[in-house]
Amino acid sequence: xxxxxxxxxxxxxxxxxxxxxxxxxxxxxxxxxxxxxxxxxxxxxxxxxxxxxxxxxxxxxxxxxxxxxxxxxxxxxxxxxxxxxxxxxxxxxxxxxxxxxxxxxxxxxxxxxxxxxxxxxxxxxxxxxxxxxxxxxxxxxxxxxxxxxxxxxxxxxxxxxxxxxxxxxxxxxxxxxxxxxxxxxxxxxxxxxxxxxxxxxxxxxxxxxxxxxxxxxxxxxxxxxxxxxxxxxxxxxxxxxxxxxxxxxxxxxxxxxxxxxxxxxxxxxxxxxxxxxxxxxxxxxxxxxxxxx
Amino acid sequence: xxxxxxxxxxxxxxxxxxxxxxxxxxxxxxxxxxxxxxxxxxxxxxxxxxxxxxxxxxxxxxxxxxxxxxxxxxxxxxxxxxxxxxxxxxxxxxxxxxxxxxxxxxxxxxxxxxxxxxxxxxxxxxxxxxxxxxxxxxxxxxxxxxxxxxxxxxxxxxxxxxxxxxxxxxxxxxxxxxxxxxxxxxxxxxxxxxxxxxxxxxxxxxxxxxxxxxxxxxxxxxxxxxxxxxxxxxxxxxxxxxxxxxxxxxxxxxxxxxxxxxxxxxxxxxxxxxxxxxxxxxxxxxxxxxxxxxxxxxxxxxxxxxxxxxxxxxxxxxxxxxxxxxxxxxxxxxxxxxxxxxxxxxxxxxxxxxxxxxxxxxxxxxxxxxxxxxxxxxxxxxxxxxxxxxxx
Numbered sequence: 001x002x003x004x005x006x007x008x009x010x011x012x013x014x015x016x017x018x019x020x021x022x023x024x025x026x027x028x029x030x031x032x033x034x035x036x037x038x039x040x041x042x043x044x045x046x047x048x049x050x051x052x053x054x055x056x057x058x059x060x061x062x063x064x065x066x067x068x069x070x071x072x073x074x075x076x077x078x079x080x081x082x083x084x085x086x087x088x089x090x091x092x093x094x095x096x097x098x099x100x101x102x103x104x105x106x107x108x109x110x111x112x113x114x115x116x117x118x119x120x121x122x123x124x125x126x127x128x129x130x131x132x133x134x135x136x137x138x139x140x141x142x143x144x145x146x147x148x149x150x151x152x153x154x155x156x157x158x159x160x161x162x163x164x165x166x167x168x169x170x171x172x173x174x175x176x177x178x179x180x181x182x183x184x185x186x187x188x189x190x191x192x193x194x195x196x197x198x199x200x201x202x203x204x205x206x207x208x209x210x211x212x213x214x215x216x217x218x219x220x221x222x223x224x225x226x227x228x229x230x231x232x233x234x235x236x237x238x239x240x241x242x243x244x245x246x247x248x249x250x251x252x253x254x255x256x257x258x259x260x261x262x263x264x265x266x267x268x269x270x271x272x273x274x275x276x277x278x279x280x281x282x283x284x285x286x287x288x289x290x291x292x293x
Numbered sequence: 294x295x296x297x298x299x300x301x302x303x304x305x306x307x308x309x310x311x312x313x314x315x316x317x318x319x320x321x322x323x324x325x326x327x328x329x330x331x332x333x334x335x336x337x338x339x340x341x342x343x344x345x346x347x348x349x350x351x352x353x354x355x356x357x358x359x360x361x362x363x364x365x366x367x368x369x370x371x372x373x374x375x376x377x378x379x380x381x382x383x384x385x386x387x388x389x390x391x392x393x394x395x396x397x398x399x400x401x402x403x404x405x406x407x408x409x410x411x412x413x414x415x416x417x418x419x420x421x422x423x424x425x426x427x428x429x430x431x432x433x434x435x436x437x438x439x440x441x442x443x444x445x446x447x448x449x450x451x452x453x454x455x456x457x458x459x460x461x462x463x464x465x466x467x468x469x470x471x472x473x474x475x476x477x478x479x480x481x482x483x484x485x486x487x488x489x490x491x492x493x494x495x496x497x498x499x500x501x502x503x504x505x506x507x508x509x510x511x512x513x514x515x516x517x518x519x520x521x522x523x524x525x526x527x528x529x530x531x532x533x534x535x536x537x538x539x540x541x542x543x544x545x546x547x548x549x550x551x552x553x554x555x556x557x558x559x560x561x562x563x564x565x566x567x568x569x570x571x572x573x574x575x576x577x578x579x580x581x582x583x584x585x586x587x588x589x590x591x592x593x594x595x596x597x598x599x600x601x602x603x604x605x606x607x608x609x610x611x612x613x614x615x616x617x618x619x620x621x622x623x624x625x626x627x628x629x630x631x632x633x634x635x636x637x638x639x640x641x642x643x644x645x646x647x648x649x650x651x652x653x654x655x656x657x658x659x660x661x662x663x664x665x666x667x668x669x670x671x672x673x674x675x676x677x678x679x680x681x682x683x684x685x
Contacts, residue, residue: 002523009515054568107344115348117536119569130549139547212512214540222509257516263477263505 001135006258007251012142014250015149016211019204020227021234021242022152023197029237030173030193033091036098037078039224040105041198045071045205046120046215047113053121060123067202075198076191083194084187102221109217117216120209141211148207152200153243160239165192173237226253229273235286244284333632334377335370337362337621338397339614340417341409342385349562350610354409354431355380356603357614360595365618371625374632383408387416394420402426403632403639404625406617409610411435411451411480418444425637427644429620431613434558435480439666443640445647447613447620447656448582449670451481454557455488457672458530458580463496465685467578468528468553470501472521474514474541475532477505485532485557501526506537514541515548522550531556535563542573558582558672562608564680571680580672582656583612584682592655609656616654623650 020042027035048070053063082101086094126140160166168189171179180186208223209215227246234245249269256268280286339358341351362378370376379400381393390413397405405421405428408414414433421428422441430438431447434454439446449457462468473489476482486503493500501524504517518541521529529545529552531538538560545551556579563574585596585606595615599607607615621643628646630639652660657670675682 002519005519006516009513009519013513050568110344110348115344115352116567117349117539118567119539121568128547137548208512212540213543214512214536216536223512253510254513254516257510258520261505262517262520263507266507266509 002258005136006254008136008138008142010251010254011247012139012145012211012250013254014230014247015142015145016204016208016223016246017227017230017249018149018243018246019145019152019200019207020223021231021246022156022239023200023204024228024231025234025236025238025242026156026193026200027197028231030169031083031190032173032176033083033094034098034228035083035194035197036095036224036228037101037105038197038201039220039222039227040102040109041071041075041078041201041220042205042208042224043109043215043217043220044074044105045202046209046219047109048202049123049206049209050118050120050215053123054118060121060125064123064203064206067206068199071198071202071205072195075194075201079191079194084190087187106217106221113217115216117214120213120215122210122213123206124210139211141207145207145211148203149243149246152203153239156196156239165189169193226269229270232283233273233276235283238283238285238287241283241285248284334375335625335632336401336403337376337378337618338394338400338402338405338407339378339380340383340390340393340397340405340407340413341380342413343380343382345384345386347385347410349608350432351382351385351409353608353610354407354614356599357431357607357611358406358618360598360602360611361615361618364598365622371622372629383413383417385410385413387413389413390417391420393417398424398426403636404428404621404643406431406614406621408433411438414438415440415480425640427621427640429617431617432610435484442644442664442666445620445662445666446668447617448558448609448668449672450667451484452488453667454580454672455485455490455532456492458485458532458555458557459489459492459496459498461580461674462528462530462555463493463498467555468498468526470499470524470526471528471530472502472504472524472526472552473500473530473532474504474506474517474521476508476511476537478507478509479533481559482533489530489532511537512540514544517541518545518548518550521552522548526552528553528555530554531560533557534559535561535566539563539566539569539573542577543570546573553578555579558609564677564682565606565608571677574677575679577677578674578685579677580674581609581682582670582672583609584673584675584684586682595655612655616652616656619654620647620650620652623652 023038045067049063049067052058052066078101082097124140124144128139130137168184171184172186172189176186230246230249231242233249234241252272253265253269257265341354342348343351362376366375381396383390383393390408394417408417409432411433414430415437418441422443425443428444434448434451436450473486475486502521504520554577558581560579561581564571624643624646627650628642630642647662648664660668660670662668674685676685
């Protein structure tokens with residue numbers, strides 16, 4: 001019974017990683033850059049929802065919407081100001097800028113909201129279910145997180161494969177120059193990617209803070225890095241890969257904690273990453289890039 | 294090209310503004326310290342994290358120290374000499390702590406209240422020992438924080454807390470089988486756990502589960518709690534800071550697991566956590582040197598003055614820092630030091646005086662210090678009932 005409950009906790013933690021990883025993977029796939037500020041957009045999403053729900057007294061649903069709107073705008077603004085001027089710059093410059101944006105957001109939050117941790121108010125009022133006479137508890141947040149993850153992955157796949165904007169994204173991800181020649185507005189497409197990625201970050205932020213109700217300016221940093229690992233794990237750039245990578249990462253982390261050592265759990269997670277990358281360098285769902293001669 | 298020109302103009306303007314702003318700040322810092330017409334003053338430095346993860350502790354120390362020094366100056370200073378102070382941010386980092394210390398030395402600091410956190414303190418104390426500069430740490434609990442003779446501490450040490458916790462639990466028969474959840478990456482948490490485990494054995498308590506976490510994975514505690522539950526622990530001992538403890542309490546409730554919980558001084562502050570459901574902490578026991586609800590006049594006045602000045606309820610870090618400033622005053626007056634003495638002369642005189650004074654403050658009564666820098670101080674156990682501390 002303990003095993004089952006560990007497994008459920010793992011899937012729950014993994015779903016949060018998966019939603020964050022989706023944002024990473026989309027931006028990487030299309031703009032070919034690692035947006036290290038992604039974790040901090042999650043934190044901003046958490047604060048936006050917190051302010052709307054606790055300070056302004058709005059309902060949880062509006063809180064989530066406010067959070068999504070704030071993060072979407074923030075994502076687009078960051079892209080416009082920090083990343084767009086570097087479109088032609090070497091990847092290293094963009095990477096360093098992303099790290100700079102990450103620190104900027106953290107310190108801005110520190111300035112605006114202070115360093116003290118706040119207890120987040122869960123947006124999910126549904127109590128969850130209790131199985132096997134209370135031995136197995138599945139909380140409402142867990143169920144909603146898993147459901148949200150599935151809905152998002154299905155929605156994203158449909159969007160990318162069935163809509164014109166999604167097709168444009170695919171085209172930009174495959175060959176930016178050729179896409180531009182075909183009349184696709186590359187800048188608009190990349191901005192749209194950032195908007196979607198940041199909206200996902202808002203949802204991830206609200207769910208993360210609901211499942212683990214503590215919010216401070218560094219809330220997004222570690223989950224952000226773990227989700228990046230999950231994205232690489234699943235094959236960065238691949239939408240189903242991000243989901244599978246995230247959930248696997250969550251399960252491995254929890255099971256390693258439970259059965260091997262609570263102290264070594266992180267070491268085991270990262271060791272797994274190294275092994276997977278040695279065996280399959282592009283990740284589980286990664287596409288093999290064929291060299292043309 | 295034109296754009297670049299405009300940009301560089303803006304940059305130059307910004308630089309000029311910041312340069313002037315820097316001047317303005319220096320001026321005001323001096324005035325704040327209350328130096329009176331060029332006469333000699335004591336210069337007391339302080340260090341702690343004002344930004345970063347542990348910023349809440351450093352800010353509390355800064356405020357507590359500032360409040361005490363303002364009061365001391367209003368009451369005539371130390372032995373008739375006014376006090377100037379300056380506080381530097383160290384981000385709870387050893388390297389930055391040494392940088393902060395050096396900055397303060399350039400400012401001609403004569404005594405140091407700091408550092409706030411154990412890790413940075415261990416690095417800084419080696420430097421202050423070389424300079425023979427008197428140092429009192431308000432809240433550096435690790436053993437090595439005061440390993441040299443120039444360093445003293447205001448709080449109790451990690452081993453003392455671990456040992457006293459185990460003794461307290463055994464003496465009052467609170468539980469027989471105990472699970473511990475601790476942060477293996479943190480000197481504070483680890484130090485308490487090790488000594489708790491040692492003493493628990495002597496006291497006949499059984500530790501049925503000892504589960505670690507690290508600062509990198511301090512969100513999900515489902516596994517640790519599940520293991521404690523499976524091992525049948527009646528009590529879960531939580532030697533950690535309250536932010537993580539609040540997550541553990543919430544998770545335990547969600548799991549329907551209701552053992553008793555026992556924490557140390559890092560737990561202090563849990564009731565003031567913004568938006569925290571205090572009913573989760575109902576029945577939580579903790580050791581603390583300071584309680585805002587204590588009814589003595591001294592505590593009441595301090596809490597009121599602190600709230601007026603900073604708009605928040607003080608925690609034990611603020612109280613320890615406040616006491617530290619008054620300890621410096623007591624020892625300095627005992628030693629009869631003068632502001633024109635050199636740093637090492639002051640250091641020698643203060644070291645001797647510290648072992649001779651007896652101090653009563655917010656965090657303890659009739660405290661004395663040994664040459665090892667450790668205070669004689671008894672932690673007080675409190676229990677949370679109806680959202681407030683009740684002495685046990």
